[in-house]
Each structure stands twice: as structure tokens, then as C-alpha cells.
Amino acid sequence: MGRLRRTSFIPFIALLLCTAVAVAQGTKITAPKNNYKPADDVQVGREAAAEVSKQLPLLPQNGDADSYVERVGAALAAAIPSEFQHPEFHYTFSVVNASDINAFALPGGPMFVNRGMIEAARTEGEMAGVMAHEISHVALRHGTAQATKSQGAGVQLGAIGGAILGAIIGGNVGDIVTQGTQLGVGAYLLKYSREYETQADVLGAQILARAGYDPMDLARMFETIEKEGGSRGPEWLSSHPNPGNRQERIAQEAKVLRVSPARRNQSTEFSQIQASLRRMPPARTMEEIASSNTKPNTGSGSRYPDNARIGGNVAPPSNRYRVFESSFFRLSVPDNWRQFGDNTSVTFAPDAAYGNQEGESVFTHGAIVGVVDVSASDLQRASDQYISGILQGNSYLAAERGYQRTRMGGRDALARRLSGTSRITNQRELVDVYATMLNNRQLFYVVQVVPANEQRQYAKAFNDMLQSLRFLN
Numbered sequence: 001m002g003r004l005r006r007t008s009f010i011p012f013i014a015l016l017l018c019t020a021v022a023v024a025q026g027t028k029i030t031a032p033k034n035n036y037k038p039a040d041d042v043q044v045g046r047e048a049a050a051e052v053s054k055q056l057p058l059l060p061q062n063g064d065a066d067s068y069v070e071r072v073g074a075a076l077a078a079a080i081p082s083e084f085q086h087p088e089f090h091y092t093f094s095v096v097n098a099s100d101i102n103a104f105a106l107p108g109g110p111m112f113v114n115r116g117m118i119e120a121a122r123t124e125g126e127m128a129g130v131m132a133h134e135i136s137h138v139a140l141r142h143g144t145a146q147a148t149k150s151q152g153a154g155v156q157l158g159a160i161g162g163a164i165l166g167a168i169i170g171g172n173v174g175d176i177v178t179q180g181t182q183l184g185v186g187a188y189l190l191k192y193s194r195e196y197e198t199q200a201d202v203l204g205a206q207i208l209a210r211a212g213y214d215p216m217d218l219a220r221m222f223e224t225i226e227k228e229g230g231s232r233g234p235e236w237l238s239s240h241p242n243p244g245n246r247q248e249r250i251a252q253e254a255k256v257l258r259v260s261p262a263r264r265n266q267s268t269e270f271s272q273i274q275a276s277l278r279r280m281p282p283a284r285t286m287e288e289i290a291s292s293n294t295k296p297n298t299g300s301g302s303r304y305p306d307n308a309r310i311g312g313n314v315a316p317p318s319n320r321y322r323v324f325e326s327s328f329f330r331l332s333v334p335d336n337w338r339q340f341g342d343n344t345s346v347t348f349a350p351d352a353a354y355g356n357q358e359g360e361s362v363f364t365h366g367a368i369v370g371v372v373d374v375s376a377s378d379l380q381r382a383s384d385q386y387i388s389g390i391l392q393g394n395s396y397l398a399a400e401r402g403y404q405r406t407r408m409g410g411r412d413a414l415a416r417r418l419s420g421t422s423r424i425t426n427q428r429e430l431v432d433v434y435a436t437m438l439n440n441r442q443l444f445y446v447v448q449v450v451p452a453n454e455q456r457q458y459a460k461a462f463n464d465m466l467q468s469l470r471f472l473n
């Protein structure tokens with residue numbers, strides 16, 4: 001079988017983006033001038049967040065790490081001073097499975113915290129510090145305020161979203177700037193101004209204190225980021241430049257703030273989450289993620305070496321297995337199957353069973369495992385979409401019968417068989433498709449391919465592969 005339907009992952013990122021008088025509860029801040037409505041922030045942020053969810057690997061929603069960050073974030077959001085609480089805004093918190101010490105927030109409330117940031121923080125307070133700073137940019141509506149400043153250029157809402165995304169998905173600044181230019185906005189949206197940075201630091205310190213954290217944790221987190229900055233932390237600092245006296249300004253603010261009593265034991269839970277993240281397979285950097293996302297979508301299931309020869313004697317599956325582990329799942333495959341693939345799909349096939357024909361990557365024995373974006377959230381409709389893509393790309397195949405309910409990696413799954421006469425082997429080919437929903441409208445699939453006359457030899461390997469599948473976290 002050859003072509004599998006895959007979504008093209010176009011890296012698309014947008015940008016987000018303070019004046020003062022001392023009062024008892026800290027410095028009084030005035031949000032900058034803004035010609036947009038709060039509902040505009042919400043719209044821009046929602047669209048950008050949908051794109052981010054497609055582009056970046058997120059830890060499972062309601063998993064331990066995600067739920068924990070969501071709880072900390074909710075406490076911080078509740079501590080935003082009332083004058084900056086916009087009823088339209090909805091603060092949400094997701095964990096990106098990326099190693100960089102980075103975090104970003106989108107207009108209207110969606111926030112993404114990198115796993116690397118949580119692992120680098122020395123305390124929950126430090127992690128909360130960065131989150132409070134990001135929340136402050138959102139609450140003060142710095143993204144749309146920045147666009148207001150450059151109103152002369154007539155910045156459209158969509159362009160703001162595009163530029164915001166560009167700044168975030170990071171790493172590939174060249175691509176991002178290009179994208180921003182195409183959208184009619186310049187690099188100005190790629191980082192916050194120093195004035196906005198000071199506002200976010202001051203409001204961030206106030207939010208921390210109101211939520212029961214030591215406001216100096218924000219200053220401490222900047223030290224942590226700078227210390228690690230050489231290797232993993234520069235991206236955050238480049239989009240949040242030090243206005244010059246960052247630590248001193250936060251310390252000055254901390255002196256006039258009264259810290260609310262902490263409501264829970266922060267350190268135990270933080271340590272547990274940190275330990276569980278550190279047990280996970282290493283995360284990729286944002287740059288690695290961005291570059292795998294930009295690979296052109298060739299429409300084929302995978303890329304094989306140019307000299308791969310298909311046809312001839314294909315060895316039966318070995319009885320010995322090896323474990324394949326990605327950032328979010330693990331399974332066992334016969335140890336004589338090679339693997340090819342990228343971020344979105346991996347093909348496992350024995351020698352002589354894969355190759356390039358007429359510009360297409362094809363394989364006759366083995367399996368392909370991956371994730372595809374679907375517009376349906378319902379498993380059967382999502383599976384229909386995915387299978388119709390396979391049928392379109394492989395016109396010799398037809399669906400044999402209806403779906404069968406099954407389980408895969410502890411989740412409800414559907415199975416469906418496709419078959420037809422392969423143009424490569426001239427034999428009847430069986431293609432078994434297994435699918436289950438992940439969060440964010442993504443369908444996880446395992447597709448097993450074998451000539452019908454060799455099915456028996458492959459039954460055990462295929463079954464063992466499915467039984468061994470585990471979703472991580």
C-alpha cells in the first residue's frame with residue numbers, strides 16, 4: 001500500500017504581547033491604550049490556540065501534569081486584580097512536551113507551559129512566577145495593545161494571531177518572520193516591549209502575592225532561566241527582554257505586597273509532578289518540533305532510503321521484539337522490522353517490503369503507526385475520514401465490512417479491514433486499520449498490511465504489537 005492521508009503541518013505562530021503609582025496593594029498599573037475589544041483578544045487567542053494544539057505535542061489533557069498546571073493556573077487567574085479581570089477571557093493551561101525552558105500565553109487566556117520549564121523550576125513558586133508573568137500580559141491585553149500602537153499599518157486580527165504564533169513556536173525565527181511578513185505584520189510583534197515587560201513583572205508579582213506565593217519567586221525564576229539560558233532558555237528571554245532592572249524592580253514591589261496565606265502544600269505535589277516528568281522519555285526541543293512540522297507533506301506514508309528495493313523474499317516476522325517509544329506511546333515490534341518516519345507517523349517493515357515506486361513510498365508487509373488531525377471528535381466519524389483518505393490514495397483497496405469495536409492501549413478503538421489486489425505483489429492485500437481518539441481532535445491509528453496468503457505468519461506479530469501498545473503519561 002502506498003499513500004496515506006496526512007495533514008500538512010504548517011508552522012504558524014502568533015504573538016502576544018504597562019505605567020505606575022504605589023498603593024497599599026502594590027504599584028497601580030494602567031493597561032496600555034487598546035483599540036480592540038476584549039472579544040477580539042478572545043477570538044485571536046482561540047484561533048492561535050487551535051493551531052498551537054495542532055503544531056505542538058501536548059501532554060494529555062487531564063493527565064497528572066496537565067491537571068496540576070491547570071490547578072496552579074486557575075489559582076493565579078483567580079488572583080488577577082478585579083480591574084484586569086475580563087469576563088470574556090478564559091484562562092486555560094496546557095503542558096507542551098518540549099524541553100526548552102519556555103512558556104507562552106495567547107490573548108484571551110490560553111497558556112502553554114513547556115515541560116522543560118516545569119522541570120527547570122526549583123519550586124512551584126518559580127513555575128507559578130513565569131505563569132503569573134504570562135497571565136499579566138494577557139490580562140493587560142498587551143498583544144492587541146501592541147497592534148493598536150502600529151494601527152497605521154492597519155493590522156488585521158488574523159495578522160495579529162499569525163504573528164503571535166510566529167513568536168511562539170520559536171526556534172525557526174526565519175520562517176516565522178517570513179510568515180509574519182506575508183501576513184502584513186513585521187517583526188515588531190515578535191517580542192514584548194521593555195515597558196510591557198516591566199508591567200508584566202509588577203502585575204505578576206502582585207498576582208503571586210494574592211495567590212499565596214512569595215512574589216520574589218518570579219525574580220528567582222528569572223535567575224533560573226538565565227542560568228540555564230545558554231542551552232535551553234534563550235527563547236523565553238528573547239521574547240520577554242529584561243527591561244534592565246528586572247530583579248530590583250520585583251524586589252521593590254515585593255516589599256510593599258502582603259502575601260496571602262498559602263492554601264495547600266505546594267512542594268510535595270510539585271516534586272511528584274517533576275519526578276514523573278523526569279521519568280518520561282526526553283522531550284524534543286521546540287526547534288526540533290518546528291523543523292519536523294515544516295517537512296513537506298509528500299502524501300506518502302514515510303520516506304525510505306532511495307536504494308530500498310521492494311519485492312523478492314521477505315523474511316517472516318522475528319519472534320524477538322524490540323520496544324519502540326515515541327513521546328507519547330510505546331509498543332513492541334519484531335526486531336527484524338526497520339522503522340522510518342517522522343513526527344506524525346512511523347512505518348515498520350522488513351527488508352524487501354518497502355521502497356519507492358513512481359515517486360511514492362510503498363510497503364507490502366508491516367505496519368504504520370501515527371496521528372492524524374481530524375475534524376470530527378466522534379471516533380467513528382473520525383475513522384471514516386481517515387479511512388476515506390486511505391481509499392483515495394490507494395484506489396485498489398475497498399472496505400470489506402463494518403467496524404468492529406476493540407480496545408487499544410486501554411482506550412476504546414475501532415477496527416476495519418480493507419483489501420484489494422496490490423499492484424506491487426499482484427496478490428490480495430489485507431489492510432487492517434485500528435483507530436482511537438486522542439485529545440484535540442487527533443486520531444491515533446495503527447495500520448497493518450500483509451498479503452493475504454501470508455496473513456497467518458503475521459497474525460501473532462500484529463496481535464502482539466497491538467497488545468503491547470501503551471500510551472505514556
Ligand SMILES: [Zn+2]
Pocket residue numbers: 133137192196197200239240241
Ligand atoms: Zn513578558
